[in-house]
Amino acid sequence: MGKLPVLLLEDDPKVAAQIKDALRDRLEIKAFDKTAGFLSAAKATPDCLAVIDFDLREMDGILAFKKLREINPQARAVMISSANNIPLAVSASKLGMLEFLRKPLIIPDFIRIVEGLAGGEEIRKFSFNGIPDTEWLAGASPKLLEFENNIIKLSARAKDLILVAERGINKKTVVRLIKQNGFHSAKKLIEFDLSSFARESLEGHFWAALNELLSTPGIESVKEESEQTGIIFIEGFENVSDHFRASVFDFIKNRAGKPNFNPEVQVILGVSDVSYLERFGGFELLIVPALRERKEDLPLILAKYLKNKTDNKAVSVDVLEFMGLYDFPGNYEELENMIVGGFSFSREAFISYLKPQTRFATLSALRDRFEKAFIGLLLSKTKRDIHAAARFLSIPKTVLDERVRELNL
Numbered sequence: 001m002g003k004l005p006v007l008l009l010e011d012d013p014k015v016a017a018q019i020k021d022a023l024r025d026r027l028e029i030k031a032f033d034k035t036a037g038f039l040s041a042a043k044a045t046p047d048c049l050a051v052i053d054f055d056l057r058e059m060d061g062i063l064a065f066k067k068l069r070e071i072n073p074q075a076r077a078v079m080i081s082s083a084n085n086i087p088l089a090v091s092a093s094k095l096g097m098l099e100f101l102r103k104p105l106i107i108p109d110f111i112r113i114v115e116g117l118a119g120g121e122e123i124r125k126f127s128f129n130g131i132p133d134t135e136w137l138a139g140a141s142p143k144l145l146e147f148e149n150n151i152i153k154l155s156a157r158a159k160d161l162i163l164v165a166e167r168g169i170n171k172k173t174v175v176r177l178i179k180q181n182g183f184h185s186a187k188k189l190i191e192f193d194l195s196s197f198a199r200e201s202l203e204g205h206f207w208a209a210l211n212e213l214l215s216t217p218g219i220e221s222v223k224e225e226s227e228q229t230g231i232i233f234i235e236g237f238e239n240v241s242d243h244f245r246a247s248v249f250d251f252i253k254n255r256a257g258k259p260n261f262n263p264e265v266q267v268i269l270g271v272s273d274v275s276y277l278e279r280f281g282g283f284e285l286l287i288v289p290a291l292r293e294r295k296e297d298l299p300l301i302l303a304k305y306l307k308n309k310t311d312n313k314a315v316s317v318d319v320l321e322f323m324g325l326y327d328f329p330g331n332y333e334e335l336e337n338m339i340v341g342g343f344s345f346s347r348e349a350f351i352s353y354l355k356p357q358t359r360f361a362t363l364s365a366l367r368d369r370f371e372k373a374f375i376g377l378l379l380s381k382t383k384r385d386i387h388a389a390a391r392f393l394s395i396p397k398t399v400l401d402e403r404v405r406e407l408n409l
Contacts, residue, residue: 003027004049004076004118009038009064011056015080015103019051022107027118035064043071049118054081054088055103062088065095076117080105084281090164090274093287096146098153100285131176135304136169136332139297143289154286155182160252160267161284164274168333169288171270175233178286184266187230194236194244203244210251214267215260228264235270253282291328291335298323305339372407375400379409 006023010016011033023029032038035058042048050068054061061079068075078099079092089100099113128134137144154161155178165171172191179189190213197206213229234252237245252267269283299320306312328334375389382388386404390397 003115004047005030005045006049006051006114006118007038007041007045008032009035009050009052009056009061011058012053015053015105018105018107019110022111023114026111026115035059035067038064039067039071042068042075046072046074048072048075049114050075050077051114052077052079053103054079054083054092062092062095065092065097069096078114078117086281086285087274089285090287093150093285096142098150102281127181128177131173131180133170133173134177135308136291136301136335138300138304139294140300141294141297143294144297147287147289150286151177151181154178154284155184159284161269161286163268163270163286163288165270165272165288166290166329166331167272168331171235171288172233174286174288175231175268175270178268179231184230186226187228188226190229190232192232192234192236194234194248195239196236198236198240198244214255214262214265215258230264231266231268233268233270237269237271238273291332295324301335302339305336309336309340368407371403372409375404375407376409379404 005028008016008019008029008031010019010031013033016031016033020029020031030041032041035056038050042050050065052061052064052068056064061081065077065079068077077097078101079097080101080103081088082103084102092100098117101110101113128137137148151174163171163174165174175189175191179185179187192206192210194206197203210232213232234248237248249269252269255261255267256263302315302320302323306315323335378389378392379386382392386397386400390400393400
């Protein structure tokens with residue numbers, strides 16, 4: 001398979017010229033400064049790589065990307081932006097952006113990333129064999145496949161990254177997936193829970209252990225591969241002080257400049273909330289899709305849980321309908337508890353289930369529904385004799401006439 005053509009949406013002439021100069025001898029590139037022309041070309045080119053600037057004057061790049069996905073869902077896409085904004089990067093990644101790059105672009109890195117994404121290289125098969133508690137990975141929804149491909153992509157590098165997963169998702173399982181699918185598979189995984197070092201008197205023990213693991217490439221290199229450290233996973237940021245949390249982020253971000261720095265060790269920081277991450281730019285992001293984003297996977301997820309966690313063999317159609325309508329807060333643990341607990345749904349779950357079923361949300365709407373049924377029945381019984389119906393209701397004929405028109409009877 002040849003390399004995909006590149007479609008560039010960029011209305012800054014200087015940036016457009018820089019990108020075209022960088023890629024013109026390597027890839028076929030077409031540049032557009034208007035969204036309409038870009039989308040027209042994308043519609044005519046099903047297999048393409050789109051490079052979209054977020055900072056467009058006509059509309060923001062996220063909206064342009066959404067329009068692209070509507071007409072060409074298989075297009076690969078990269079976003080560039082001058083904003084150092086982690087929530088923006090999270091949003092772009094959730095929508096399906098493969099990369100989010102900051103301007104000013106580092107041209108060698110940009111060329112490498114774009115060439116890799118434009119190349120038709122075969123995607124390695126994702127594997128979770130032998131890793132427990134992976135029932136939630138059943139399915140084949142676009143969000144799940146995107147997540148698996150992101151693991152493959154990020155596992156191929158030793159770059160530090162932030163793993164974003166909502167509460168209820170076991171981030172350690174995700175880290176083991178990264179290890180198994182990457183070049184660190186034969187090396188050790190070291191795990192730190194910052195909650196264990198929350199007291200100020202214990203912080204020193206954490207820093208001593210972390211420095212030893214990250215700053216000894218000479219000693220590590222002579223060990224057997226199985227004894228070398230491949231990945232360090234740190235979680236529990238929500239349970240420590242702001243100062244401790246910021247110190248860990250800053251240390252990992254700037255560790256490349258420290259003496260005896262070991263570039264072969266990858267650090268993964270696991271968080272459940274991105275609200276405090278905006279100041280900690282410069283990390284790769286891996287986002288676990290919320291359960292509510294992949295409802296089409298529920299039947300297969302349920303089947304896996306039933307097989308591995310319970311003695312039940314099947315679920316009823318009513319349960320499947322409920323699961324499809326229930327507004328999961330992104331919590332896989334809640335789903336497991338429902339299944340293992342015999343589907344003992346909470347009151348809140350039933351309320352959430354009933355809300356989409358209720359077409360009449362206000363007292364006024366309920367009154368209209370009742371009156372339409374009652375007056376309709378009365379007109380039927382009187383063979384649409386308005387005078388007789390008005391006499392039965394003890395109201396003027398003109399009032400009943402107006403109500404009949406309002407209710408479309």
